[in-house]
Amino acid sequence: MFxxxxxxxxPQEPRKxxxxxxxxxxxxELDDHLTRTQIKKNDFIFKEGDKPLGFITLExxxxxxxxxxxxxxxxxxxxxxxxxxxxxxxxxxxxIHIASAMALEDxxxxxxxxxxxxxxxxxxxxxxxxxxxKLAKExxxxxxxxxxxxxxxxxxxxxxxxILLKYKYGVEPDGSTIKAYLSREDLANLSNMTTSNAIRTxxxxxxxxxxxxxxxxxxxxxxxxxxxxxxLG
Amino acid sequence: MFxxxxxxxxPQEPRKxxxxxxxxxxxxELDDHLTRTQIKKNDFIFKEGDKPLGFITLExxxxxxxxxxxxxxxxxxxxxxxxxxxxxxxxxxxxIHIASAMALEDxxxxxxxxxxxxxxxxxxxxxxxxxxxKLAKExxxxxxxxxxxxxxxxxxxxxxxxILLKYKYGVEPDGSTIKAYLSREDLANLSNMTTSNAIRTxxxxxxxxxxxxxxxxxxxxxxxxxxxxxxLG
DNA sequence: TAACTTTGATGCTGCACAGCATAAATCGTA
DNA sequence: TACGATTTATGCTGTGCAGCATCAAAGTTA
Numbered sequence: 096m097f098x099x100x101x102x103x104x105x106p107q108e109p110r111k112x113x114x115x116x117x118x119x120x121x122x123x124e125l126d127d128h129l130t131r132t133q134i135k136k137n138d139f140i141f142k143e144g145d146k147p148l149g150f151i152t153l154e155x156x157x158x159x160x161x162x163x164x165x166x167x168x169x170x171x172x173x174x175x176x177x178x179x180x181x182x183x184x185x186x187x188x189x190x191i192h193i194a195s196a197m198a199l200e201d202x203x204x205x206x207x208x209x210x211x212x213x214x215x216x217x218x219x220x221x222x223x224x225x226x227x228x229k230l231a232k233e234x235x236x237x238x239x240x241x242x243x244x245x246x247x248x249x250x251x252x253x254x255x256x257x258i259l260l261k262y263k264y265g266v267e268p269d270g271s272t273i274k275a276y277l278s279r280e281d282l283a284n285l286s287n288m289t290t291s292n293a294i295r296t297x298x299x300x301x302x303x304x305x306x307x308x309x310x311x312x313x314x315x316x317x318x319x320x321x322x323x324x325x326x327l328g
Numbered sequence: 329m330f331x332x333x334x335x336x337x338x339p340q341e342p343r344k345x346x347x348x349x350x351x352x353x354x355x356x357e358l359d360d361h362l363t364r365t366q367i368k369k370n371d372f373i374f375k376e377g378d379k380p381l382g383f384i385t386l387e388x389x390x391x392x393x394x395x396x397x398x399x400x401x402x403x404x405x406x407x408x409x410x411x412x413x414x415x416x417x418x419x420x421x422x423x424i425h426i427a428s429a430m431a432l433e434d435x436x437x438x439x440x441x442x443x444x445x446x447x448x449x450x451x452x453x454x455x456x457x458x459x460x461x462k463l464a465k466e467x468x469x470x471x472x473x474x475x476x477x478x479x480x481x482x483x484x485x486x487x488x489x490x491i492l493l494k495y496k497y498g499v500e501p502d503g504s505t506i507k508a509y510l511s512r513e514d515l516a517n518l519s520n521m522t523t524s525n526a527i528r529t530x531x532x533x534x535x536x537x538x539x540x541x542x543x544x545x546x547x548x549x550x551x552x553x554x555x556x557x558x559x560l561g
Numbered sequence: 562t563a564a565c566t567t568t569g570a571t572g573c574t575g576c577a578c579a580g581c582a583t584a585a586a587t588c589g590t591a
Numbered sequence: 592t593a594c595g596a597t598t599t600a601t602g603c604t605g606t607g608c609a610g611c612a613t614c615a616a617a618g619t620t621a
Contacts, residue, residue: 162471164479172471188464193472223456230463231421237470238395238405239426245477245520246397249608279569287478289609294570310569310617482578512599522579527600543587543599 112152112178113207116221128211132204134158140181140196140204147192150212151182156202157264157275161284162194170244171285172237174199174263174275180229186212187226199277244287247325253296254325256286257306257313269314276311300324345385345411346440349454361444365437367391373414373429373437380425383445384415389435390497390508394517395427403477404518405470407432407496407508413462419445420459432510477520480558486529487558489519490539490546502547509544533557 114122131154134140140151143163158175172194175181181204185192207216216222243255257273264275277285283293300306305321307314315321347355364387367373373384376396391408405427408414414437418425440449449455476488490506497508510518516526533539538554540547548554 162475164475165481165484168479170475170478172474184464184467187460188468189461190465190468193468217457217460223460224450227420227450227456227460227463228422230460230467231417232423234417234463234467234470235421235423235426237467237474241405241470241474241477242395242397242403244474245403246401248398251398278567290569291571291610292608294568298570511597523599524580524601525578527598531600 112180113216113222116219116225121215121219124215125207125211128208128215130206130208132206134198134202134204136198136200136202138198140198141192142195143192145192147182147186147209148206149182149209150186150207150216151180151196152205152207153177153179153181154203154205157199158196158202158204159199159281160194160196169284170287171281172240173233174260174285176264183226184230184233187230199275199281249286249288249292249296250299251325251327252286252288253282253293253300254305254321256282257315258318258321258325259285260313261315266315271316272312272314278311345413346449346455349452349458354448354452357448358440358444361441361448363439363441365439367431367435367437369431369433369435371431373431374425375428376425378425380415380419380442381439382415382442383419383440383449384413384429385438385440386410386412386414387436387438390432391429391435391437392432392514393427393429402517403520404514405473406466407493407518409497416459417463417466420463432508432514482519482521482525482529483532483557484560485519485521486515486526486533487538487554489515490548491551491554491558492518493546494548499548504549505545505547511544 113125117125134156140158141148153175155177158181159171160173160175160181161169161171164170175196181196182192186209217226244252247255260273260275260277264273266272267274279293279297280290282297283290286293288296297306297308300321301308303320305315305317305324307316346358350358367389373391374381386408388410391414392404393406393408393414394402394404397403408429414429415425419442450459477485480488493508493510494506497506499505500507512526512530513523515530516523519526521529530539530541533554534541536553538548538550538557540549
């Protein structure tokens with residue numbers, strides 16, 4: 096159900112996801128309208144309510160996109176990996192950001208200014224088609240998540256989040272340790288639960304030998320069982 | 329927060345939402361690839377798992393798009409009004425349907441076959457741009473709903489759904505009766521709660537003079553208060 | 562290395578909501 | 592118009608999870 100292909104194929108995607116659709120000439124032109132920026136861990140890239148500055152892709156690092164809900168409780172909507180898009184929805188919709196973006200580790204982003212994005216890139220049919228497809232898939236993902244997060248029980252939600260992280264960020268050479276080290280709080284905010292319950296449920300998964308944890312490292316011991324927990328909640 | 333403009337401006341949108349972007353010639357061509365179909369109340373237009381047949385717009389009636397969750401519990405993802413799109417996301421994403429569509433009343437749909445949609449309509453820049461924007465807005469709506477449905481309390485969720493219906497379908501000439509007559513069950517499925525709780529909460533809104541109900545007619549007596557309940561839920 | 566802060570772990574308590582059951586009202590149809 | 596089916600209404604019970612509090616462990620800074 097996740098709109099992401101497993102990422103453990105190549106160590107890192109090509110730095111600029113857009114490049115493959117451009118001629119050499121266009122690439123040079125793009126570079127004039129592109130700013131690479133270092134983002135430190137826990138720094139915001141944009142906040143709910145901000146006007147989108149441009150089209151932002153992630154070159155290195157990890158980023159979470161989240162929304163503040165009732166009483167400041169945060170819900171992580173999606174995670175970004177290198178080669179992925181950090182800011183595009185609000186820009187395309189012509190809206191202000193309805194969510195915030197924060198770096199989960201030291202990261203590098205590319206900001207393409209809005210003018211160039213609309214007047215050049217979006218006029219490239221390959222790119223606009225790619226974006227259309229991307230948005231359609233992302234909408235499907237979001238719809239599925241809505242149902243998951245509202246209907247599955249706590250164990251199912253956490254199991255699904257762990258599987259999601261595995262497919263998004265891939266695994267270490269050992270084939271089972273997820274290449275993403277989230278705090279229990281982030282794990283909770285991804286799964287719509289309190290931190291206490293994330294910790295508790297994680298512990299019971301360990302007891303049941305579904306996963307093993309070492310600090311923030313999560314190793315999946317029994318993927319089948321994890322899928323079963325995710326499905327039957 | 330809703331991606332829909334109030335619909336009580338004009339009595340009905342032009343029948344075919346796509347027409348305005350086409351030349352006379354193209355309109356005639358479109359008609360060759362378009363099938364108008366009558367759908368009876370409670371009939372499915374498509375089901376979860378189906379392959380999308382084409383690009384489907386709604387000409388008359390009301391349609392709900394919903395997803396079956398845990399234990400067959402249904403979550404309504406969105407409602408469609410005349411002029412709106414019934415089936416487009418899965419087609420564009422190249423996926424099978426992840427949700428089902430059912431007519432809430434006798435309706436008429438237009439089905440544009442997939443080939444014509446991809447080879448002609450989507451090559452029209454105006455149309456593809458419009459779809460891009462539409463998808464981006466819809467994604468924002470879905471993201472907001474995810475947070476609402478997971479975090480707001482039951483009163484807030486129901487209040488938001490009522491407001492949503494008001495903006496989507498508009499009101500009767502009296503200026504306050506919502507032009508949509510949903511069963512308590514549908515109202516519950518829209519708001520992520522059980523039917524019992526929809527009935528109960530609706531009753532308490534009546535007691536508090538926020539709304540008045542007459543069968544399935546819902547009249548908003550105090551919009552301000554409803555907004556407040558939705559926000560502070 | 563000590564003092565402080567943040568994160569992780571676990572137990573206890575309360576309540577919002579689901580999940581029934583029952584009955585009344587309304588709808589659909591023969 | 593009568594009968595069964597569906598929808599609406601309301602009450603009761605149980606429980607999953609939030610919301611603390613406490614303590615240990617790990618990480619940070621002087």
